[in-house]
Amino acid sequence: MTRLVAPDHLWLDGQLQGGLAAEFADGALSRIRPLAAGETPDLAPHVLMPAATDIQVNGAGGVMLNSRPTPEGIAHIVATLRRLGTGWVMPTLITTTAEVMAEVAEAAVAAYGLPGFLGIHLEGPHLNPARKGTHDARLIRPFEPETLAAVKRMRERGIPVMVTLAPEKVPAEAIRALVALGAAVSIGHTASTAEEAKAGLEAGAGLFTHLFNAMPPMLSREPGTPAAAINSEAYVGIIADGHHVAWEMIALACRARPRPDRMVLVSDAMSTIGGPDHFELYGERIEVRDGRLVNANGSLAGAHIDMLTSLRNLVVHAGLSLAEAVAMATDNPWHALGLPPARLAAGAALEEVVALDADLRPIPLA
Template identity: 45%
Template structure:
């Protein structure tokens, strides 16, 4: 028997917390979550904290000092994935920010090649370029454009080649018919960077969009007469990613959103950029310098440009500032994002009999590291 029993900490299976339990692993397979150490198992005692599934991040723009937009290649994806793995994220969607069509094609080709070759890469997220100029955020306005027939063909073909393809669009720049076609092809359509009103957003969700990209940021707000994309999302349509760094969204707004949404339909994203996992203090995106100061990433005019955040840090904010339980916060970084992808693998869960990536979340929730590293 090659079983290893991990004790001295709590166990989270992606859905539920098991205080003081024993995690039994055998050759990277979850053999059980037990109350006692099984006979014959080698015991490893940890100093507190929580063992949980590897974290799942659906919005990763960069890491390890590089941006996916700078060079959409397999080697770039390897650098990004390795940087995030060191911070506890073992499954991610590399994200290409609004760029030219040839860059989108290169990103698709790199992701197709990387899946199965680069640990952690499970698909691709294209955030743009079919967005609202009014809500562009840090995206380059000159690169934003309508969704045309060539784009549709490229995206539908990519969805057939990739295990998971997420696409962020603005509800006002695409038609319900386009959303329906993309969804039927397997694309996970997410609404974001949008100034659309409530009815347009509701029509987009009805057509097949099933997610909202970084809720509250770069979108029409919740007005009492015009609820906008925030209102359409909180009204029950789709899942929603949230950047929980205490900067992008006030903890009170996150708390209100959690009260409105069905449990498990909100998930954490890092929206991480090149500095993730490094100490660099500046980098470029589409030729524009972005500065890292005091936990913020900004353009020269102060516009937020991604986040200086890891998923363990987001979990910590959710517990310490938003005020939810550790159990719920970990769900938002494991099973919840995996559920958005409808992922058929074990990502986001500790399932008995399945191969499982496990990370050790520190007692103060600030860091996580893979159990096997």
């Protein structure tokens, strides 16, 4: 039986379009066509769009990639997030040992091809301890061949890989070597000056990890990493949970970019999304308090938010346009990895399509 969905806005070919309808049959999108005059749809959402893409998510459903670096761990994280409106997931491994990185590389090779599994993000271990955030300083270390080996293992199988590093701590030739393998290098957890950040970009880095977080503040005479990111044409990730970055700063950064299509929404979510309200990381209890994910000292330790809530926040709280917010959650992450974005097209599973109401909250398609 065919179900007709006629949204006010349908995200297609990089823009919001009206007057279109989507037909669903047998649990999948069958076609998109113009809405005929007088037709009565079964569902009329405000927005119909591809499910979100998250290139920085540490865990979900009670599982952290760090604690379960296996194909089953990857599958659990991906499946949990696909139920929450994130259709494509790049599980993120935060600073750990070379042995665990190698395990994740093998797990990724085994799991690749799983619907929704986009690739692996290695966030660390080659960071600046002065901007470590929740990462374990004991495991932060200089660049080493084992990292290159793990990236090479995944890239040989065609798996997208993103590596976050501090450019002032990693030689330019190491950045070039990662880029030569096809990895997307991102600048983050850094105390770099604007000049050091620019040197990282010149070496081949093409992204920045969670703007404003785990980097020096932007000052009038010390622009630092944030200004280098905002003024660049690189892709820039940002967390929109209302705790990591003030709404005014999100709006400022987005509106100041020379290329507005280079902003990328990320959740930086931990395993509490779709799971218990606490977990252990590096032997420390991390828990949700008043919507914030914090450690025993009350410091932020990742985020407790999903991508669709983040998208809504961009519009409702940061004042971005609906088109800007949708692009940041859908097309831009793929472009940041040098990949063609997911599209609404025949054959897309229900987990890969999202409908939002007028308040930008998800509504079921089934």
